[in-house]
Amino acid sequence: MRVDWFDGMTEVPEGQREIDVALANWAAWLRPSGGRAEVSAMFRQAQSTARARAQYTVTARITADAPSARAMEEAVRGLPAQHRAVLKWFYVVGGSPYKAARLIEIEPQFLVPMLRDARVRVAPLYETELARKWVGVSA
16 A cells, blocks of 8 residues: 655645745754755655755755855744654655654654745744844844
């Protein structure tokens, strides 16, 4: 039996592409290598996150914009614990969606909706942090 829970995981909705780029920058800033997370052996035949986003964002290794990444770090800290965990898993850690769902303590079918919800929730927090703390523009 094929489970389609994770089919939409690498798709970034039109309205979330800008925050996806900012989250990818944040992830590169957090990882010493600056590269994307490796794909679990279980999902090596699936389309990789980096390949799936190639048309929308930078791939492979990127040089992180530190002020933007610090603003994103503050924004992510303002999210509920499960939303923080899903963003960290998807953008920084990578690996098995089943393991992530177990660690985040949600049912696997809710991982993709929670990822999308986390992007929606972090966007205004990020904009506020970026304007207030790191760029010096009055919010």
